[in-house]
Amino acid sequence: MANPILIEATRGPLVESWHRGSIAIAAPSGALALQLGDVERPVYPRSAIKALQALPLVETGAADHFGFGSSEIALACGSHAGTEQHAGLAAAILVRAGLSIDDLHCGAHPPLGAKAAAALIAEGCAPTQLHNNCSGKHAGMLATAVHMHEPTAGYWEVGHPVQQRIQRALSDISGVALGPDVQGIDGCSVPNWAMPLSVLARTFARLATGEGMSPERRQALARILASCWEHPELVAGRGRADTVVMRALPRQVFMKTGAEGVYCGAFPELGLGFAIKIDDGTKRAAAGTAMALIERLYPAARGLMPHGPIKTWWGVQVGAIRSSQTLKDALASLKV
Amino acid sequence: MANPILIEATRGPLVESWHRGSIAIAAPSGALALQLGDVERPVYPRSAIKALQALPLVETGAADHFGFGSSEIALACGSHAGTEQHAGLAAAILVRAGLSIDDLHCGAHPPLGAKAAAALIAEGCAPTQLHNNCSGKHAGMLATAVHMHEPTAGYWEVGHPVQQRIQRALSDISGVALGPDVQGIDGCSVPNWAMPLSVLARTFARLATGEGMSPERRQALARILASCWEHPELVAGRGRADTVVMRALPRQVFMKTGAEGVYCGAFPELGLGFAIKIDDGTKRAAAGTAMALIERLYPAARGLMPHGPIKTWWGVQVGAIRSSQTLKDALASLKV
Numbered sequence A, B: 001m002a003n004p005i006l007i008e009a010t011r012g013p014l015v016e017s018w019h020r021g022s023i024a025i026a027a028p029s030g031a032l033a034l035q036l037g038d039v040e041r042p043v044y045p046r047s048a049i050k051a052l053q054a055l056p057l058v059e060t061g062a063a064d065h066f067g068f069g070s071s072e073i074a075l076a077c078g079s080h081a082g083t084e085q086h087a088g089l090a091a092a093i094l095v096r097a098g099l100s101i102d103d104l105h106c107g108a109h110p111p112l113g114a115k116a117a118a119a120l121i122a123e124g125c126a127p128t129q130l131h132n133n134c135s136g137k138h139a140g141m142l143a144t145a146v147h148m149h150e151p152t153a154g155y156w157e158v159g160h161p162v163q164q165r166i167q168r169a170l171s172d173i174s175g176v177a178l179g180p181d182v183q184g185i186d187g188c189s190v191p192n193w194a195m196p197l198s199v200l201a202r203t204f205a206r207l208a209t210g211e212g213m214s215p216e217r218r219q220a221l222a223r224i225l226a227s228c229w230e231h232p233e234l235v236a237g238r239g240r241a242d243t244v245v246m247r248a249l250p251r252q253v254f255m256k257t258g259a260e261g262v263y264c265g266a267f268p269e270l271g272l273g274f275a276i277k278i279d280d281g282t283k284r285a286a287a288g289t290a291m292a293l294i295e296r297l298y299p300a301a302r303g304l305m306p307h308g309p310i311k312t313w314w315g316v317q318v319g320a321i322r323s324s325q326t327l328k329d330a331l332a333s334l335k336v
Helices: A046-053 A055-059 A070-076 A084-096 A114-122 A135-147 A161-174 A197-209 A215-230 A241-248 A283-297 A325-333 B046-053 B055-059 B070-076 B084-096 B114-122 B135-147 B161-174 B197-209 B215-230 B241-248 B283-297 B325-333
Strands: A005-011 A014-026 A032-036 A183-185 A191-193 A254-258 A262-267 A272-278 A309-311 A317-323 B005-011 B014-026 B032-036 B183-185 B191-193 B254-258 B262-267 B272-278 B309-311 B317-323
Touching: A005 A283, A005 A309, A005 A325, A014 A197, A014 A283, A032 A197, A032 A325, A046 A055, A046 A135, A046 A161, A046 A197, A046 A215, A046 A254, A046 A262, A055 A070, A055 A135, A055 A161, A055 A215, A070 A084, A070 A135, A070 A215, A084 A114, A084 A135, A114 B114, A135 A161, A161 A191, A161 A197, A183 B317, A197 A215, A197 A254, A197 A262, A197 A272, A215 A254, A241 A254, A241 A283, A254 A283, A262 A283, A272 A283, A283 A317, A283 A325, A317 A325, A317 B183, B005 B283, B005 B309, B005 B325, B014 B197, B014 B283, B032 B197, B032 B325, B046 B055, B046 B135, B046 B161, B046 B197, B046 B215, B046 B254, B046 B262, B055 B070, B055 B135, B055 B161, B055 B215, B070 B084, B070 B135, B070 B215, B084 B114, B084 B135, B135 B161, B161 B191, B161 B197, B197 B215, B197 B254, B197 B262, B197 B272, B215 B254, B241 B254, B241 B283, B254 B283, B262 B283, B272 B283, B283 B317, B283 B325, B317 B325
Parallel strands: none
Antiparallel strands: A005 A014, A005 A317, A014 A032, A014 A272, A183 A191, A254 A262, A262 A272, A309 A317, B005 B014, B005 B317, B014 B032, B014 B272, B183 B191, B254 B262, B262 B272, B309 B317
């Protein structure tokens, strides 16, 4: 059966396009506070899982060993905009671990931030691996390998201890086995494991509450989230939802976008995690759904992100991106 | 009922995202050679209809009056890449009509072509209305107004003779009434009328064959298509599907992309028109579906467009954009 329509794009009197998808909201126990659409199909969380991919950086003691503070940890959790600040901090992590840009294997792409991309072009510079939105995550993985006296070559491969440690942590926290049947390769070359949205939602609830975790892991998770809330501009970038909302609502909302229409996050006060996947992989629908959920739970988030109007190049509104009635009804029925 | 899945995006062992949509392929009579999904819901053709929006430019005699050749006509039908060549030709149309860039009302946006956009930034120049992918269409509309001694101000409004002429032509050729119930405003500020895919498909079949048209209209339509086939680089730009395929298969394939997942076109030799709409509005799915159709009918088109592989930033293939079994079966069953 097709997933329900979550987001509609209107133009004039008609709905022009629409986006189907699924949402799960869960407690650490796995009890679902909301499920809409298929929440049992495995979904690659992509970059939405970066906070957990950063866990070994803290748990192995690598972060403390190299003197990484909240900035470095936040960057390791981020899909950054590729500004000078972001690229420079990724470089600093590598230097402190005794490595260089050539040790990275994320590949190069133009900065996600339009201004950062334009600045590079204006300077006549080609983007490097440091500008890849994942360079902080990769630098953190490399620093962990150095700290653990593991080879840095091949740190991106599924059999390397760096990735095995991440796989184990994800499996432990989520409570599901993660084998080759659900393993793909992310755009930055490292493994990514697909999980049902119901599992991702409870995983993020556990990340945010520490429920069921050892005191050490609970502390590491809390340190990671605190780092993101302290430096939301390192998790994404100026004007982007993850940065804007986490700056406005630290400790209340943790959120992280992922490629192909994924959004994951948690509401620590409410003891809930959430996971969203848009069938077609579009960002506008994932962000629209995530913001609708966050605004439902935290009215203070309303108006933070200028989503909604579709405008001509003259700035005249001619349509709108809006929540479907199905999504509105589901969010209205949410008991928290 | 949900439209069928036409395109899938895989990663590792799983289908990560998918795109639902509809296709109609029709003869000038309206007889459907193929229908998949809902082909009766009104769909805004957006830029896919530009060849017909350019019809009054030819039919009023404006093109001949100002000495516009096949280049200017092709540009008026195009969603160009905003290169110097494109912007310069749009400017030349305006100058010959005694107008300037300030008469345009398409608004400014960075060139669609990445190289053209980077070149502007490197030169420290802001994009102008000439770089808008629709500037050729707008320059043609303005030239028509001048030739017809109509005010140029407000040429973009639905009540202006320029738009009324287009509305009438679209209605005449398609054979359907086009009222405010199906009228939206395109991103470039001019009206756009939604039609069922079944109607769009037969409209493009009539455009390509001239069937049922007066000799004058038939000649004008033929001149417009010949212009696009003569200058496919003005209809889109280097490396883009409309340019690449029409350069390789002139007189056999006419095709034009539109925003929000639309593709329309025709196969004159086969006497067929086609119209595609992807529910979610994504370009990758519309282009994938259009190429699957074109490659089915013209094997010479295979390999022209590098669609398919999903790669890491290191260039390693980790997934694929592919036709769904439903789409493959439907195209295989097509009798031509």
